[in-house]
Amino acid sequence: MTYQSPLLSRPGAVEATGPDAGVAAHYGDPMREQRLLARGEALADLSHRGVVTVTGPDRLSWLNTLSSQLLLGLKPGESSEALLLTVQGRIEYDTRVIDDGETTWLIVEAFEAEGLAEWLNKMKFMLRVEIADVSAQWAVVGAAKAVAGFEERLVWQDPWPEVGAGGFAYTRIEEPQHPGRERTWFEYLVPAAELESAVDGKELAGSLAVEALRIAAWRPRFGTETDEKTIPHELDLMRTAVHMDKGCYKGQETIARVHNLGHPPRRLVFLQLDGSQHTLPAAGSEVRLGERKVGTVTSAALHFEMGPVALAVIKRSVDPETQLLVVDEDSHYDAAQEVIVAPDAGSVVGRPKGLLRGGPR
CATH class of the missing domain: 2.40.30.110 (Aminomethyltransferase beta-barrel domains)
Known part of the structure; x- marks a missing residue:
């Protein structure tokens, strides 16, 4: 069944197409919505996003072995981004990761959830983990600033464009000048049954506004900036989604080889x-x-x-x-x-200073 947000019943709502089908592209005035969203005065309906949960005592150590990110020390309420890669280092899934102390929540694009849950279930072996696709039970609401009244809700804060622990920046600009620093971004988890009441009385912005702010911040999106050949280096995802000093995971050899000795194509x-x-x-x-x-x-x-x-x-x-x-x-x-990504990015071996590197975690 094709998803349709209940917020499409709002006056002026025009449904989006493509990856944002099922939510509003706008509510009648895209430019006004974009200004409000940028100022933190509007919310964005992202209820078409996929949500996958992982529970059990082994969840973080297990996800750590599968992904490009160091998740062993992830604290409750701390946000991260992790990639699941092919053996060739190509991006298979891009996940927004938040843990509440008992459950790890993976927020993904709508088309990712089902396949991600199936893939994770195949990889659990004898470990104490349980995986569920809960996209139908949970909605996501986006905002450029922390939302008053949402303090008790679990929220993922986009780490972009910070250079995370074990990460590397592939730009050549001075980091304070990175346009992503003008954009903060939060994604709140809301029970689907409470979506309408949660945003009642608040201004709404459509996906056109969300996308414009994302593009201006140079923030790549899975399924939009990626194809079946994409490796993280090409999109500057080494800064937020890859930890170069963690243990072995699928695709690590390609990640290290391109980073240390080669250049992304x-x-x-x-x-x-x-x-x-x-x-x-x-x-x-x-x-x-x-x-x-x-x-x-x-x-x-x-x-x-x-x-x-x-x-x-x-x-x-x-x-x-x-x-x-x-x-x-x-x-x-x-x-x-x-x-965004410098033509000479990669090949850090032998450079006096290499690329801008994130500190230890």
Whole structure:
């Protein structure tokens, strides 16, 4: 059954498409909603998100052996991000992790939950863990600031763009200048039956607003910026989702080899688009250098301050100073790129200082 949020009954609600189908794209005024959301004066309906729980005394040690993140010392209420990878180091699942002392909660994209729960059940062996897909029983509500009245609710706070313990930044900017520092983000777990009452009397913002703020913060999204070949290095996820000093896990050899000795083949880039078209390119539009395709737009939005912006994944070798062109059917958009993942990212062995590294946990 296709999910439909009860908040779609709100006046002016227009349902989103694509990965956000089932919740509102907007409630009649996307730009106003985006401003309110950025100021922490509106909530976002993310009730289409998947939620998977892991209970049992072995839950954190077990998840630690499976994932890219160090979870052994995760304290109740502490937020983390963890990837589950293939043997080749490609991202299979991206999970937002929060533990309440008895249960580990994994917030994921809608399409991830069922497969993630099945995969985890296959991996439990004789360990004392129980896995459940509780997406139907729990909803997620997003906000840019802590929400008054939600103090008792379990909340995941996005670690982006902090360079976590054991992590590395693949940017070349001074970290205080990272645009992600202008965005804080919280995702609250709310019983699905209480969703309407929980947001009663509060301003709502649709997924268009959520996406615009995410793109402006250079924050990659699983299933949007990723494909079946994506490795964490390409999206700067080494800063929040990978701990380079933890023990063995599936995909670790590739993670270490690319980080220490090689370069990721592609890199995430932020694009400032020409606004004269008064439209936005669709995800999947070609990014060209001259007549040559060098990448693909992964997401685009109209930001309330910057205008049309996008994220794209392009070939590592593309000159960061070069003007690019985005082609979407009959529309063409001049695109100025801002480097997210540096072309020389990786190969830290032998560098005097390497990349910006997170401290110990």
